Amino acid sequence: MRPWNIPGRLRSGWLEVTPSQWKAMFAAWIGYLLDGFDFVLITLVLTDIADEFHLRTATAASLISGAFITRWLGGAALGAMGDRYGRRAAMITSILLYSLGTFACGFAWDYTSLFVARLVIGLGMAGEYSAGATYVLESWPTRWRNRASGFLISGYAGGTVLAAELYKWVVPYGGWRWMFWIGVLPVLVAVWVRRSLPEAGDWQRQIAARPDGERPNPFRPLFTGRIRGWGNTALAATASVALFCVFTPVGAGGVPWLSGVAALCLIAFAVQLGGRRGWLLYVSLMATVFCAFLYSWPIQALLPTYLKTDLGYAPAQVTDVMFYAGFGTMAGCWLAGFVGDLLGTRRAYAYTLLASLAFVFPVFAVRDSLPALGVLIFVLLALGQGISGILPKYLAGHFPTATRAASLGFVYNVGALGGAVAPVLGARLAEGMPLGRALAQLTFGLTLVVVLLVGGNIPQRLGRLADRRAPDDHLVPEAGGAGTLPAGAAPGPASGDAAPESP
DSSP: OOOTTOTTOOOOGGGGSOHHHHHHHHHHHHHHHHHHHHHHHHHHSHHHHHHHHTOOHHHHHHHHHHHHHHHHHHHHHHHHHHHHHOHHHHHHHHHHHHHHHHHHHHTOOSHHHHHHHHHHHHHHHHHHHHHHHHHHHHHSOGGGHHHHHHHHHHHHHHHHHHHHHHHHHHHHHHOTHHHHHHTHHHHHHHHHHHTTOOOOHHHIIIIITOTTOOOOOTTGGGGSSHHHHHHHHHHHHHHHHHHHHHSSGGGTTOHHHHHHHHHHHHHHHHHHHHHHHHHHHHHHHHHHHHHHHHHHHHHHHHHHHHHHHTSOOOHHHHHHHHHHHHHHHHHHHHHHHHHHHHHOHHHHHHHHHHHHGGGHHHHHHOOSOHHHHHHHHHHHHHHHTGGGGGHHHHHHTTSOGGGHHHHHHHHHHHHTTHHHHHHHHHHHHTTSSOHHHHHHHHHHHHHHHHHHHHHTTHHHHHHHHHOTTOOSOTTOGGGTOTTOOOTTOOOOSOTTOOOOOOO
């Protein structure tokens, strides 16, 4: 066994990442692959499900949005579990929830049973993001953490490619249920790998090694007193019911005010979780993630529709373009990690998004050349979507180790509601113009908004209005973040290193 944790040992290049850290990456990467697999899977089999259960289009479409109803709750709850009991425990719990929901989808006997299974999937998916991202970021060496983030998120793009390929081989011969049953196989691999993982280095050193044995409880501010506890329980129920009505036909005609109710409830939670010093940071990061989903998800969700309706492409041609899109996003995630470690997370995010703007309108100007469209969509998604590979690193750096998983899970998954809003917004814009033009304008405009928010460091600047002592990046020692021990904490392994492997 190589003495990776001997102080002063000179390490360089890929040898700086230990076998246990690569194993941690693989275990988390499978979870993200399943996330991408599920997103494309439910869209591909939606017509088959609607035919079998005799569903109207609007009712069937609510199955896609069903996972969003519980994501905010799953991200916060499983994130809090990761902060208190360790990242590994939260990762195993989230993947078990996900596997339960996925397997249940294959046995659904009607719309209601399938919708409930989608709610469970939403809980697991949200917890997977917060637990998996924090585990990998806190396990890998500090100067490799953008690359770790990029490699990790590339699993999502791999899942979309895998789902598209399996669909044309499985569904015509076995039916849509087999897609969900096959989707459980990688889950079993992930559970088997994760059960033998060491705990994340940062959490082990800063939380588990505390001599007083005290563990953080990120939800403590929500339940300090009986009145506040009951009030927040009612708030959670109100938010869940409002989101259910927004994303299902139940709320038809009342979507604007129901959306406002849900938004106010979620902001109220952000204010309480962030506290007097952090609430501005929480709310601004939620808005940033929301805008990031608004610029990226119209293309992700409506690109197949655009290819079929506006360009008249055959299914085989649509599959070819989706392959370009999936591999472009995957390559972009890898690129984002290297550029992030080279330039810094914020600069890499802003510069790459600016570069992507040069390809937005050309993509929707190409009509008769599939190879040209494929190349352009590859580059656009590599720059515009692939940069989201370092979004976990960007978000996680704003929070200390003790509350990182819960904060990241809540902020990201509330902002992810933009992914449910984006297709609707794109479709509404397309009512007055061609779909391609609507997608181009929405993507271009909101990309600029995200460039200003991230490049201008707006969330951090707003956060410092309430907390001037906040470090630039909690994951980087030079910024006063990682490597700073709480008072009385005992020193442990070097920051960014996973616990040593057993001989």
